Amino acid sequence: MLCKDAKVDSYPTIYFFRGGEKVEYNGLRGYGDLLQVSEKAVDIVGKGITDVNEESFDQLAETDKVLFLYFYDHATTSEDFTAMNRLTLSLVNHAKLVKTSDPALAKRFKIGTFPRLMCYREGKTNYYSPLSPKEMRDLKQIVKWMKSVWLPLVPELSVANANDIMNKKYAVLGILNRQRNDEFTQDTRELKNAALEWMEKQTKLFQMERQELRDAKQLRIEEAEDRNDQRALRAAKGVHINIREDDRKQVTFAWVDGQFWQRWLKTTYGVDIKAGERVIIADEENNRYWDSTTSGAPIMPSRTSILETLSHIVNSPEKLRAKSTVGPVKGTVLTVRTFLGRHPLLLLFTFIATMMLISMSLKGNIRKTRSPGGSNGGGVVGGLFGGSPSFPGAFSLDSKDGMSGNAGNGGKVD
Structure with a gap:
């Protein structure tokens, strides 16, 4: 009865409950893994949201790769704090949420509107764009945004985070061998630099696109004012610029332990770590991947090789031939479906x-x-x-050929 009420449809299933809310644990089931996630759950949910200043925040940033920081002031209402407290359950086994009213932190991160939510990932900041009270209390919308940024810049692929990395995204997977210490350190650094450069480039493109829309809106307003057209002026002022970075297909970066995932890599992508470190760019949603550059050479753990290939894939994927993770027949069908989906x-x-x-x-x-x-x-x-036109389906005894079909002009039949 309890499983039915909790809507459990597969076993074993692990849920963490708080009041009437729950979150499912999809990670590894070893004793150490379960103990670790239990300690994190108690720390995140049981102790509540820690209030930090600039010094304590910097100390946390040294140990936690991902932090969510909630800025508030004296005018923040109890409804805002209630909505914020409900977020902690969704962050179990992912990231930590802290809050602050420190003016030094607000000045450092250029926060002028309260409340405000920010993600801090290894020195990189991402902001939750909506600012209205309703949107700041929209739990589903905030969690959706958190899911897009709660991974480290270049996490290790695991059972727990595979869905966050691969699902409906372009996943840049660096297949590495951690036993080669020097190469491993250098390759992970290159992956991280590639991720940072890509994110910075996409942020600039997003800002330019949003500014173009704002300029177009302002141009319509000025044109309507010059013509003294009140109707056009109201229409121009009523245009809402509703554009978000997560509206596009996102790109994630991760590294894969080539020894641990050896069988999966071989059967899915045809990659063997014994041949050396490689990078593949996977589109799991469409069952396809890319493992070579425009010149036909393998994609190496190099920011130049990764970024050049990734730009071609994101902007015009049909120009760079993809390989299928399924059979040739199904792969062709999926390719056609994807192409037609892009051209309605x-x-x-x-x-x-x-x-x-x-x-x-x-x-x-x-x-x-x-x-x-x-x-x-x-x-x-x-x-x-041998029916006649007058009576289709009826055969004639006195027809040219008769029943026997002999070739005679009404000749006698013995």
Whole structure:
């Protein structure tokens, strides 16, 4: 009965409950793993949200790769704090949430509106864009944003985080060998630098796109004012610029232990760590991946090799040939489906053309079947029994060939 109430449909399932809320644990089930996540859950949920200043925040940042920082002031309401406290359950086994009213931290991160939520990842900041009271209390929307940033810049692929890394994203996977200490350190550094450069580039592009939309809105307002067109002015001022970074397909970076995941890498991507370190860019949603650059060389753990290939894939994936993680037949079907999904007008045209061809084919068959002089001789039954046009399907005893089908002009049959 309890499992039914908790909507458990597979076993074993591990849930962490607090009041009427719950969160599922999808990580490893070893004793040490369960003990570690239990301690984190008690620390995050049981102790509540810690209030920090600039000094204590810097100390936390040295040990925690990902921190969520909630800025508040004297005007922050109890409803805001209640919504903030509900977030802690979703962060179990992911990241820590702390709060602050320290003016030094607000000045450091250029916070002028309260409350405000920020993610701090290894020196990189990401802000929750919505500012209205309703949006700052929207638990589902905030958790959705948190999921997009709660991983470290370049985490290790594991059972617990595989879905966050791979699901509906372009995943840049550095397949490394941790036993080669020098190469491993250098390769992880290159992956991190590539991730930082990519994020910085995408942030600039997003800001430019948003600024272009704002400029276009301002241009409409000025044009309406010059013409003294009040209706156009109201319409221009009513345009909402609703653009977010997570509206696009995101890119994640991770490194994979080539020894631990050896079998999966070999069967899925055809990669063997014995041949050396490699990088693959996976699109799990469409069952495809890329393992070579535009020149045909393997993608190496180098920021230049990664960023050049990634730019081609994100901007024009059809220009760089992808490989399929499934069979050739299913891979072709998925490729066609993906292509048509990117071109809805072509999909509509293909559908209309197909329906027209089917309709024309059916009409042609019906016309051919009903034709008096058709080769079917008065229909299917008439064709089988030599029926006449007047009575399709009936055979005639005094016909040219008779029942026996002999070739005589009414000749005698013995």
